Amino acid sequence: MSDRMGEFDLIARYFTRPAKRAVLGVGDDCALLQPAPGMQMAISSDMLVEGRHFFAGVTPFTLGHKALAVNLSDLAACGATPTAFTLALALPRVDEAWLQGFSSGLWALADAHGCELIGGDTTQGPLNICITVFGEVPRGQALLRSGAQADDDIYISGTPGDARLALDALRGTLALPTELLAQARARLEQPSPRVALGQALRGIATAAIDISDGLAGDLGHVLEASGVGARIDPEIATNLIAGCAHAAAAAGLFPYEKLLEYVFAGGDDYELAFTAPPAARQAVDAASRKSQTQVTRIGSIEKAPGLRLVDAQGRSVTQTFQSFDHFA
Template sequence: MRRMGEFDLIRRVFFRTTPAAPGVLLGNGDDAALLAPAPGRALAVSSDMLVAGRHFLPDVAPQALGHKALAVNLSDLAAMGARPLAFTLALALPRVDEAWLRALAEGMLTLADAHGCALVGGDTTAGPLTLALTVFGEVEPPRALRRDAARVGDDVWVSGVLGRARLGLALLCGELALSGPAAETARTQLLRPLPRLALGQALAGLAHAAADVSDGLLADLGHILAASGVAAELDVDALLREAAAPEVRALPPATALSYALAGGDDYELVFTAPAARRDAVQAAAVRAATPVARIGRIVAGAPAQHPLADGAGRVRLLDAHGRPYPLPDGVRLAGFDHFATIAA
């Protein structure tokens, strides 16, 4: 095997094309990239780190890993209503395996190309398998979908269907047995989520607040509620009927509800919009070719907290008659806690 330098590795595998994205004045190779958002627009910036054995299994298919690592970052841009512009990748690898790297790059760059998102820089080093991405998008600041902008009287909406990635995880871990197309769909949702970028941009300037459902509906809606100083009532019937995946609805009711409320990794958008704009929200969903479901409403709540505070306790479940509905056993109020096992 020939000696492969760090620079060679980055250049040959990841920087296969010269990015010509508008807004990218200088791409990879210099001390820094130069990005220029269009006049009147700000740069939305989000960073995520994925660690082998924690966020993915070390033997995951590299193409799926490349896709998902970028997808979860683009999902943050979707939740701001931003248009993707560029990203950087920092990569620690236990060994140099060019075929593995090519497949990782293929999965990542196929998704990047689909959204006009240029790889503008990065860092590669030996170390335990870890990916750290930072994504950049453009948005007009007054139209950005912030977490602190939910208002009493807003509807609560969710895109697509919930619980499917959690079902995929249950299949992967052997918690449940299921085969056929439903199992395949669930696995695909877990391994290759599609960030809701078109919907996020269609909702910019229309919806009030938004977050992506990465840790589970209760946890991520909770962040909106905490940041906005409000609470929410969710209709369990509407949630299960219109927002839970059909194969999730087919599970025992308590399991189905727990998957819809607390299953993470779906990367759908949860958002709030004025009740008077329901038709406009539906029109935006049609333009974005993305189904949306209305599952509740924003009501008065405790004063605003930091947007990273745990706000899941601000969610109240109601049945079809408007009566309180108990949280299913086993549904944790907080989202997935990466430190729960080591700091308990």
């Protein structure tokens, strides 16, 4: 541990690499990016605050991974290819072991997606991480929230609910077997941004969004932007998505209503919810295989506004689900 390292030494040692895709990277007052011909830039920012978005004791490697993953998930929802990112980092003190772990997790995910760090800022203060990510998408092919049409199918990637399961276990409100906790914790602390799926869905999906604050609430943003409603079969959404939360419910660790809460209001999933016409089902299956990402068809878009949970027997679920809100 050291408090003698200065700001610029810290940046040079842990967060500087030669620019490859950017015209100009770390070292000047601004970085320079040049989109390829026929491409549009996709840009997103996310902030992670200790005690709000992650536990104080989280390993720095997994924190470095998640800090970038939550931003890459936004690019995935747009169908964009990651190119570069900036990092603004507030640190209570210089801890070289922490910085080594954090930067290693950050670089590992960045390298996996060909995304380079091109600038940012560091300061002293409570631990706070803010990343802005840049991507490219062919002009006119970006996936938006506003394109869902009546009769479109609704899909979800991966296994929503697992991150919330881990959160409750880590808070001590739920006991999980060791192996199941490890699996769920990995989904919370090292989510997999569905970048390859988002790219594969260009020209297929009519709308898309990343699930960060809960499936019901985030899907609601698509419905509002598209001026439509939706009907979802909750039994499909909870039983066909066989993740950690489903396994815990099947083991009798909590009732079915809690499983619904995890899946529809859990948050921190960083999966994709998207819509596509029924005629595109084979194309969606092909995109799933190409991206090696599980997708599940859970319902359909309807003209009447609102989200309705109705099972195959026509029974409505009266349970309500609130999206996460930092200021609620």
